[in-house]
Amino acid sequence: MTDDEPFLTALLESLDEEVNIALNNSVVNVVEKDGNFKSEDIPSSSSDTWIKLPDVVSVVCDLKGSTHLGTGKHDKSTTRIYKSGVEGAVRILHEFEADFIDIQGDGGFGLFWGEHAYERALCAAVTIRTFSGEHFVKRLKARWPEAPETGYKVGIHAGRTLVKRIGTRKVVSEQEAVWAGKPVNYSAKCAQSADRHQVVVTQSVWERFKQNDYIAFSCDCHGGASANLWKDKSVATLPADEQDAVVLEAGWCETCGPSFCDAIMNGETKRDISESVRQTSNKMKIREALNAKAERERLRRQNRMGVW
Missing domain, CATH: 1.20.5 (Single alpha-helices involved in coiled-coils or other helix-helix interfaces)
Incomplete structure (x- = not known):
């Protein structure tokens, strides 16, 4: 930039040159990693390397109606709602050992890869749904009966993804991990299509779960095991050939939930049906x-x- 060149003109010209170099001349290395990869090793913005993870399960949780939960004179109640809701969902992702967690406003997402990634993701998703309906909203309504309808909507998708940190070079605080691929995007669309206290799972992920008796069938309470636990659903915002999904409205059974969760996490799949x-x-x-x-x-x- 010269002293007499307008700031905006110089900035845009510099950005244009950087785009040209990035698209045509820059060296990009893509390195595939296995399930042992650690999120703290995601390359920084100054690196030419992207990490490819072949199978990542994304769990997105989105708080319904969060924009109506409080404004103006309700600032203090709003902060309490956000703190209890968001911190609860994030703790669940953490406890089920999500390999990466990102908070985004009133929700966020957890990414799972490596051993039992699908099982950890599913159990985290159902636990967020259970927390949402049986704990968070119940206490919220008890404290503020007039509060708007809310609760977590959850989506799950899985697939290949590329990742690196992008942002201002040499300024770590202005860099964020960018997950290029379908998992986060599709799971977010699934969550958006859900109602509160629902978990929406894409068909490709459901194929991994439908043979697991602890997931596909309800517990033996309330008249015995049932095949009506999951319902078909279409996610209209996904590409036409990937809109098929299933939706779960129930949370963990208060009686059987702990043992079912343990069984799924331990890799068990068969029960007496x-x-x-x-x-x-x-x-x-x-x-x-x-x-x-x-x-x-x-x-x-x-x-x-x-x-x-």
Whole structure:
């Protein structure tokens, strides 16, 4: 920058040159790491290296209606709500050993990789849902009955991701880890599509869970195990070929939840489920598949006829 060159002009010209170098001339190294990679080793902004993690499970939690929880004279109550809600969700992610945690406003996300990543992520998600409905909101309503409807919405997706810290070079406080890929983005869209006290899981992640009896079926309380725990859902904001998902509305059972959580975390998958319940599950899937096919055919016919 010359002394007589306007500040804004010089800044934009400098940025333009940096973009040109980054897109055309800079050297980029992509290094794949396994499940033993530590988040504290994410390269800084000044590094030319990106880390590729082949399978990362993202859990996003988003507080419904947070913008209506308090303004003006309600500043103190707002801070109490945020502190209790956000710190509770973050502690859950921490206790289930999320490999990376980021707080974003009224919620945030936890990333899991390595051993039992899917199980740790699922248990964290269901625990956030349980905390949301059975503890956080219950106490919130007891303290402020007039408070707007709120509670955590949770989404899960998994896949490959690239990561490095990006920001102002040599100023660590102005650098943040950027996770390039689908996991955080898709899980955020799942959370946005949920209602409070719901966990939405993309179909690709559900494929990892549907054979686990501790996840796919309810506990034996309230009349025995059931195949009705999870429901089909479509996440309209995802690409058309990835909109299929499932939604869980229930939290951990007060009686069986602790033992189920331990079983899932320990890698157990089988329990005593009657054949009739398993067949019900299979029949439900067939019926749902037929219904989905019929709906797709109906939409195609409408599209051909120009009816919307």
